[in-house]
Amino acid sequence: MAVETDESGWEVDPDDEWGVAVITTVGRQLKLRREAAGMRAGDFGVAVGYGEDLVYKVEGGKRIPRQEYLDRADEVLGAGGLISAAWEDVKKVRYPKKVRELVKLEGKAVEIGIYECSSVHGLLQTPEHARALMEAAQPPYSADDVQRMVAARMARQSVFERDPAPSIHFVLEEAPLRRPVGGTMVKQQQLERLLEVGSLNHVSLQVMPTNTEAHPGVDGKIELLKFPDGTAVGRSDGAFNGRPTAEPRELRILELRYGTIRAQALPPRESLAFIEKLLGDT
Incomplete structure (x- = not known):
């Protein structure tokens, strides 16, 4: 042995x-x-x-x-x-502490709102897509660290299987959807995954076209979590030094920005048709 x-x-x-x-x-x-x-x-x-x-x-x-x-x-x-x-x-x-804490919060939320500007959000990534992103990091991670982080990211996706299911809203930029992360096959699988998740009745997925005018998300991603007791927490790369906040005034600012982003993005049905076209062109 x-x-x-x-x-x-x-x-x-x-x-x-x-x-x-x-x-x-x-x-x-x-x-x-x-x-x-x-x-x-x-x-x-x-x-x-x-x-x-x-x-x-x-x-x-x-x-x-x-x-x-x-x-x-x-x-x-x-x-x-x-x-x-x-x-x-x-x-x-084995999962990093910060990831466990985020999973814990996502596991309690009744509503999740996410705007992602630079990549496909972790909750939507396939294992192959996630692995390709992590293997591209500099300085490089060890193979074991990559495996560990991919597993942690996939574990977060259990949020889609919760019962009762939370209401989840995504807004993704067009450019990352076109990037061939991991090669053609991985890109195809990732687009198929977006269509699969976007078709769930408790999920809303929108695409922000590249030719859209400036919007409140140009400073970075936004995440908003709302809980059964009426409390909420949010964070944005471009606000409050990127730290999480539960302060009502700051949350209103994030909600205003996120609402404006959703209004400027393609509606969910048009967004899925847009992704289907990208898949057909791949």
């Missing part, structure tokens, strides 16, 4: 208090079960296919265990699925 070696991207973020707590607890339980089974760390590492040093790191809460590690540990220690079940919490620690 090949022994896995240490690699980047699976370290615990020390500033992520929840993540540290989860991995520390899982590591402690693994150590207690191993010791109760009378196994030394080295022997256990051989049994699960990990080096002894990595076993100590996992048990010490210094390294996030892979799902395969937990499954092998469960089998070796005869835990009856209890160790494997920890993956449901462990996998969330």
Whole structure:
């Protein structure tokens, strides 16, 4: 059996208090079960296919265990699925803290409004499109980091499957829709994904044509989230230093800008026809 070696991207973020707590607890339980089974760390590492040093790191809460590690540990220690079940919490620690917080907010919102100017919004991206964008970054991410970020981005898209479903409104600029990110096939799949999501009865998708006059979104993207209790939060690259805000006066400014953008964009039906034409021309 090949022994896995240490690699980047699976370290615990020390500033992520929840993540540290989860991995520390899982590591402690693994150590207690191993010791109760009378196994030394080295022997256990051989049994699960990990080096002894990595076993100590996992048990010490210094390294996030892979799902395969937990499954092998469960089998070796005869835990009856209890160790494997920890993956449901462990996998969330793999997502960056900021992404988890955004997912949490999107998961509570009853209405989501998004204007994206420079790319297809993350909630609408296919895995291949997202991967192509991340692989183009400079300085480059490691392959493991790319995989981690793609998984985090795809996890956010569970918002479309919520019941009851939130009302979601997108406005996308034309230019990013024409950019062949990832090549022709990936572009085609991305346009098909936009048509699929735009056809959902709780989703409104609009396109802002390039030949449109200046509008309030030229300074950057806008995101507005509204919650069941009547509260809201929003942010815009071009307002309030880009920070999130829940202040009523500032939210009114963002809502005014977003409403103006939606009014200037193509209506939803015309937008889907526009995307269909782009797909046909690809």
